[in-house]
Amino acid sequence: MSTTTETRRITTAKAMAEGIGLEMQRDPNVFVMGEDVGAYGGIFGSTTDLFGEFGADRVIDTPISETGFIGAGIGAAVEGLRPVVELMFVDFYGVCMDQISNHMAKIHYESGGNVKVPMVLMTATGGGYSDAAQHSQCLWGTFAHLPGMKVVVPSNPYDAKGLMISAIQDDNPVMYMFHKGGQGLVWMEKNPRSIGEVPEESYTVPIGKAAIAKEGSDVTIVTLSLSVQHSLDVAEELEAEGISVEVVDLRSLVPLDKETVLESVGKTGRVLVVDEDYKSFGLTGEIAAIIAETDPGLLKKPFSRLAVPDVPIPYARPMEYGILPTRDKIKAAVKDLMA
Amino acid sequence: MMRNASVGIIANPASSRDIRRIVARGPATTTNDKINSLARLMEGLAATGVKRVVSMSDAGGIAQGLAAIAQKPSASHWPDLDFVDQEITHGPTDTISAVRSMRSQNVGAIVVLGGDGTNRLLLGETGGTPVASISTGTNNAFPRHDEPTVVGFAAGYVATGAIDSSTCTYRAKSLGVMDGTQVMGALVDVAIVDGDRIASGAVWDARSLREIFLCFAEADAVGLSSVGGHLRPTSREEPQGLHIRLDDSSPVRVTVPIAPGLVRELGIASVSTLEPQAEIRIESEAGVISVDGERSMRFVSGTEISVSLDTNGPLVLDVQRAMAEAANTTTTTKGEDTHG
Amino acid sequence: MGELDRLAMYTQMVRIRQYESRIMQEYHADKSPAWDIGAGLIPGEMHLAAGQEPAAVGVCAHLKKGDAITAPHRPHHFALAHGVDMNKMTAEIYGRTGGLCKGKGGHMHLFDPENHFSCSGIIAQGLPVACGQALAFQRKGTDNVAIAVTGEGAANQGAFHESLNLAAVWDLPVIFVIEDNDWAISVPKDASTAGASNADRAAGYGMPGVRVEDNDVEAMYEAAGAAIDRARAGDGPSLIEIHTLRLFGHFEGDAQAYRPELATVNERDPIPKYAATLQELGELTDDQIASIQADADAEVDAAIEFAKASPEPAPEDALLHVFA
Structure with a gap:
């Protein structure tokens, strides 16, 4: 982790996107896919500005087809790429949990350690804005319960960027679970701690360290x-x-x-x-x-x-x-x- | 008007799924399309007073799909629908045994749903029963592109005796392949192809073609008969056919669709008229014989193979002529004058 | 498309058949008299692919280094035809440390990254992964292809349709191979599937779909060759459904009481049929038949010996390899 005198303050969403963008600059194998991650920039801002910088070839809008594109992320990771895949709401896990649990999280183990799945599955969690039962859950306990995937849950912009970079560089599948209310979005309740100081350069926050x-x-x-x-x-x-x-x-x-x-x-x-x-x-x-x-x-x-x-x-x-x-x-x- | 007039249906579940879909974006007629075509056919048959329809059974889902529609209230006006009680082998014999059963039940017409390959299976089996075809195969030179509802009308008029079948049928030609006795027949074309592979059946590699025999060759044909269609158009009802030898080094070239979407330039060594009953000896040492576009039989060096044209093919129901005849002879006295 | 090598295809089919037959013997050998699925040298479910050799052999004859296969729960024929090491695969099936996956995967989870071979025991769920492999090949600019294998019963899963759609939308170099063996365990196709042909379903996604009848290895070879050439050239995905034959039960121990055609199943065995074709063509002698069979016997016996000689894992090895 480098020190900086930079006092620039950005939102968690922007910090996440910045982390992804820095990794995409560093490693041509990194690419992003998911629903509305392209021109829209991610419904919760997680891919803000990436489409403009990297284009449709590396920031790929998918069909509404979570089993299909999460599975495709797994296949691409197995072949050595480093996909960052977004599941728009974690509540949608029901339509793709087989890919997540039975494939993404188990392939390394089932293969006796011979096949790596270096993939990030980022997903929006949390309630507090009347989105009701199918769009407000956290569910991180469910994913943490199932063996084979790392689960990171950032709380602020600095960690969001550093954990994202760590997640992309990790050789394991990483569930990256961000809270919609903590993204610093202008259309959500304002939680002031969702905007914070974030260095412009690349840095990591270690996965597994509170x-x-x-x-x-x-x-x-x-x-x-x-x-x-x-x-x-x-x-x-x-x-x-x-x-x-x-x-x-x-x-x-x-x-x-x-x-x-x-x-x-x-x-x-x-x-x-x-x-x-x-x-x-x-x-x-x-x-x-x-x-x-x-x-x-x-x-x-x-x-x-x-x-x-x-x-x-x-x-x-x-x-x-x-x-x-x-x-x-x-x-x-x-x-x-x-x- | 014949009471209890009946019509037979032959539907090939395997048609239109061959390799030409990959190599040339060949058309895809789905099972559900076929079922719906038969349902429309049933409407035409019902309209002309056909009482009973006998359909081939199959394991490809067509009979099952048609039976399911027939059960619905919207089909209550259809003719009675029976299926031939037959053992299903997934092979060509399914079609043949179905036709035999239909003829023993005295159907007044047989409607065939399929392409050239399916129609070929009926050779020598349909006798004096008029045959109408609905095109669903990948490559269709023999069946015309008629709407199934209208085919239902035409077949129904003939089967019920509303029109005289002699006014709207003709005897098709056929080709026989012989190695002493006739071993195979064709309705459109016989081709001699290089190599020894039958594999996926369909002829799609133009470089392998050596000789083509044609019953007829329409200028707008697709498939191997298009070669003749481009060189010397030959009608379905004249007695002669064509025999074409190919040679890639020949300066005489034609560019033709040897399958839908598959356009190839071929070198032509010779084109000659094929007279009925004249046996033409095949010059190739060894190779594969295709009938109506399907590679079907290998022959090895030393086999004496010949091809001849016959004028005793199925009795084809010409839908356009049948409908014209019906316009002259059948009248509707009930109903309102819409020209008020 | 390369040159058709009939003898190689016949040899490969015999090799696979010998493998499946011997695994069946080995599987049952120490499970009697009180049959217990978890007992014996080979424990667990066992889905054997005897009769389905033409599907694997016709496809794999066209594959080259770097091409990927995802196979379903019945994977041995595709694994062997694709060059997965028979010894290591057998050791895996025996649950030994010398196995492909050190005993962690078993017969439904064979992973061989060197040959880009993997399986999934979950119906149709290997297909999205194959799309991802194809996506990786496309992004890397190689002309490699991914083969996504599944059964006809799996074609009613959402994952099947999502995969076809994704492959078509992105023009992925993937070939979907549907092995229609008439039975989804005990449920016949006409009771489970609206639309009898999955080749038809491909049409709904604007993708060429072909159905190969009669379990014919050369027809499969030709269809697969055309589809693979098309994918390598960048023309996108295809689907091939082969009407094949499950010679044995769904899994070992399946009495198949539901199967009316059981008595005639052996008459449809594709291997004797192909042998007859090759003999007719003068490309296979009786001596060759015997020597090909002898070679297969020896290779399979050696693989079983290798497996049995490989040590069993220690209980604490279960804790390894959760993470990289």
């Missing part, structure tokens, strides 16, 4: 994606109330940086896991298991978690915000831990 987004001593919030932004907002408010919150941004689910989590929990003795994915059988339970397996004595207070309470994402705003891990709920959960 970040301490904010240091603190009383409570650890383990979280990811847009919930990192919310947790940082809450931590700053609570600072004024005398509660010191440490925010661990996982950044990757596979591999998962257990050490950073355990170290922080060991320091604070209190943990809240915030996850916009479904509650049961997911990330929150996984973190609890890791702590319990390692040393249940790390916790001074019972384990606490905040996640979507096992219901599909509802449409109407009061209900949707009733189930999402909002700042209010995060704050209340931290205060409960301190009570």
